[in-house]
Amino acid sequence: MKRVVVAGAGISGLSLAFELERLGLRVLVLESERRAGGKIETDRRDGYICERGPASYLDRQNSIMPLARRLGIESRVLPACAAGERRLVVADGRLHDTPLDASTLFRSRLLPLSAKLRMLVDLVLPRGPSARGQEESVTAFASRRLGVLAGERLLQPLVSGLYAGDPDVVSMPAAFPLMAALEREHRSLILGLRADRKEQRAKHAGSDAPRLSSFVTGLDELTTSLASRLGDRLRLGVRIVAAERAASGFRLAVEENGRSSTLDADSLVLAIPAHQASSVVRPLDSDLCEILARIPYVPVALVHLGYFASALPRPVEAYGFFVPASERLKIVGAIFASAVFPGRAPARFSLFSVRTGGARRPEMASLPDEELTALAHADLRGLLGLTAAPAFAHIARHERGLPQYTLGHMDRVAALEAGEQRYPGLYFHGNAYHNAGVPELVSRSGKLACKLVEELSR
Ligand SMILES: Cc1cc2nc3c(=O)[nH]c(=O)nc-3n(C[C@H](O)[C@H](O)[C@H](O)COP(=O)(O)OP(=O)(O)OC[C@H]3O[C@@H](n4cnc5c(N)ncnc54)[C@H](O)[C@@H]3O)c2cc1C
Numbered sequence: 001m002k003r004v005v006v007a008g009a010g011i012s013g014l015s016l017a018f019e020l021e022r023l024g025l026r027v028l029v030l031e032s033e034r035r036a037g038g039k040i041e042t043d044r045r046d047g048y049i050c051e052r053g054p055a056s057y058l059d060r061q062n063s064i065m066p067l068a069r070r071l072g073i074e075s076r077v078l079p080a081c082a083a084g085e086r087r088l089v090v091a092d093g094r095l096h097d098t099p100l101d102a103s104t105l106f107r108s109r110l111l112p113l114s115a116k117l118r119m120l121v122d123l124v125l126p127r128g129p130s131a132r133g134q135e136e137s138v139t140a141f142a143s144r145r146l147g148v149l150a151g152e153r154l155l156q157p158l159v160s161g162l163y164a165g166d167p168d169v170v171s172m173p174a175a176f177p178l179m180a181a182l183e184r185e186h187r188s189l190i191l192g193l194r195a196d197r198k199e200q201r202a203k204h205a206g207s208d209a210p211r212l213s214s215f216v217t218g219l220d221e222l223t224t225s226l227a228s229r230l231g232d233r234l235r236l237g238v239r240i241v242a243a244e245r246a247a248s249g250f251r252l253a254v255e256e257n258g259r260s261s262t263l264d265a266d267s268l269v270l271a272i273p274a275h276q277a278s279s280v281v282r283p284l285d286s287d288l289c290e291i292l293a294r295i296p297y298v299p300v301a302l303v304h305l306g307y308f309a310s311a312l313p314r315p316v317e318a319y320g321f322f323v324p325a326s327e328r329l330k331i332v333g334a335i336f337a338s339a340v341f342p343g344r345a346p347a348r349f350s351l352f353s354v355r356t357g358g359a360r361r362p363e364m365a366s367l368p369d370e371e372l373t374a375l376a377h378a379d380l381r382g383l384l385g386l387t388a389a390p391a392f393a394h395i396a397r398h399e400r401g402l403p404q405y406t407l408g409h410m411d412r413v414a415a416l417e418a419g420e421q422r423y424p425g426l427y428f429h430g431n432a433y434h435n436a437g438v439p440e441l442v443s444r445s446g447k448l449a450c451k452l453v454e455e456l457s458r
Pocket residue numbers: 007008009010011012013030031032033036037038039040052053054055056057058238239240241271272273276280300302398401402429430431432435436437438439441
C-alpha cells in the first residue's frame with residue numbers, strides 16, 4: 001500500500017493524518033519536537049490554564065465538532081460564556097464596544113459623527129481592486145470603503161486579532177478573502193455585511209449559530225487526542241531535513257537524535273512553517289525554496305496575568321480588546337481568558353492573556369520577562385483601572401509566531417500551487433498559505449485528504 005508522509009504534527013498535520021487514516025491510507029507523521037500540537041499548547045499552573053498559542057476558535061466551517069465527535073471527545077468542547085460575544089476596541093486610550101450592527105454603530109461613541117457619515121459613502125462607491133482579485137493592503141481597502149478612522153477602528157483590529165499583522169502591508173484579498181468577496185458580490189461592504197448576516201441567520205435558523213469555543217481544560221485536549229489516536233504512526237523528535245525525487249515519490253533525509261537516515265514516501269505533505277518547508281525543498285527546486293522563504297513571520301509573546309478579584313474595579317465581561325496602530329499603547333490586545341471560559345483561573349481570580357509583539361512592535365516579544373510583565377500590566381491597568389499588581393504571571397514566546405499574508409501573497413501561493421503540479425505527490429499544508437484559523441486548517445485537512453485519496457488511487 002502506498003505511504004503518505006506528513007511533516008509536522010501541528011493541528012494541520014495531525015488532523016490531515018487522522019483523516020487520511022480514516023479513509024484507509026497508510027500514513028506516517030514526523031514531528032521534529034518531542035511533543036505534538038505545534039502552536040497549540042496549554043500550560044496548567046497554580047490553578048490557571050494558560051494557552052501558549054490559540055485560546056479559542058469560531059467554527060464557521062463546522063469542522064471541529066465533527067472531528068471531536070469522531071475522536072469521542074465532543075463532551076469536552078467548551079462553548080464560551082455570553083461575554084465572548086462582546087468585543088472591545090481601544091480608541092483615544094479608552095475601551096469601546098465594537099458595534100455589531102448599524103444601529104449600535106450609530107449610537108456608539110467609538111466614532112465621531114463625521115466618520116460615521118463618511119462610512120455611508122461606501123453605499124455608493126464603485127468596486128475597487130480587492131473585488132477584482134488584485135491585491136491591496138487592509139489599510140487601503142478599509143480607508144477606501146469606510147474612511148480612515150472607521151477603517152482603523154473597525155477593520156484594523158481584525159488584522160491584529162488574526163495575524164498580529166501590520167494593516168499597511170497585509171493583503172486584504174489574501175488575508176480576508178470573504179470580506180473581499182463581499183465587495184465583489186455586493187459592491188458595497190456595508191450592504192455585503194448585511195446580506196451576509198441575513199444569510200448566516202437563515203443558514204442557522206433552528207440550529208445553533210457557531211459559537212466561540214475551546215475545550216474544558218484547554219485547546220490541547222484536541223491535539224493530544226489526535227496524537228494518541230495516531231499511536232505509532234506519529235514519530236516525535238524526527239526532523240525532515242530535505243526531500244529529493246525518487247523512482248516513485250520522494251526520498252527524505254531525516255534526523256533523529258543527531259543521527260541521519262533516509263525514508264521513502266509516495267506522497268509528501270509539508271505541514272510545517274514555510275521557512276522550514278523552504279529548507280526541505282531546497283534540493284528539489286530552488287524556485288520553490290525561494291518563494292517559501294519569502295513568506296514572513298512575526299514574533300509574538302503572550303503574557304498571562306492573574307489578578308485577585310479586588311484588583312478589578314468592576315467585572316470585565318467581554319472577549320477582550322484590540323489596539324489600533326495609532327493608539328499609544330505598547331500591547332497589541334488582550335483576551336479576558338477567565339471571563340470567556342469558566343475555570344481558566346482559580347476562584348476569585350481573573351486571568352488575562354495579553355498579546356505583545358507582532359508586526360508593529362516585534363522587538364517587544366523579546367523583552368526580558370520582568371520588563372514584559374511590567375509593561376503588559378501597565379497597559380492593562382490604564383485601560384481597566386486595576387488597583388493591584390498581578391498575583392500570577394506566565395509568558396509564552398513564539399519567535400516566528402504567525403505567518404503574514406503580505407502584498408504579493410496571492411502570487412506566491414499560486415506559484416506554490418504550480419510547484420505542486422510539477423511534483424505530483426508534493427503538497428504544502430498549514431497556516432502559511434490560506435488561513436491561520438484552527439477550524440479553517442482542519443477543514444482544509446479534510447479536503448486535502450479526499451484529494452490525496454483520489455490521486456493515490458489513480
Ligand atoms: C500566539 C498565537 C495565538 C493564536 N490564536 C489563535 C486563535 O485564538 N484561534 C485560532 O483559530 N488560531 C489562532 N492562532 C493560529 C493557530 O494557532 C495556528 O495557525 C495553527 O495552530 C497552526 O497550525 P499548523 O499545524 O499549521 O502549524 P504549527 O502549529 O506551527 O505546526 C507545525 C509543526 O511542524 C513541526 N516542524 C517544523 N519543521 C519540521 C520539520 N522539518 N520536520 C518535522 N516537523 C517539523 C513543528 O515543530 C510544529 O509542531 C494563534 C497562533 C499563535 C501563535
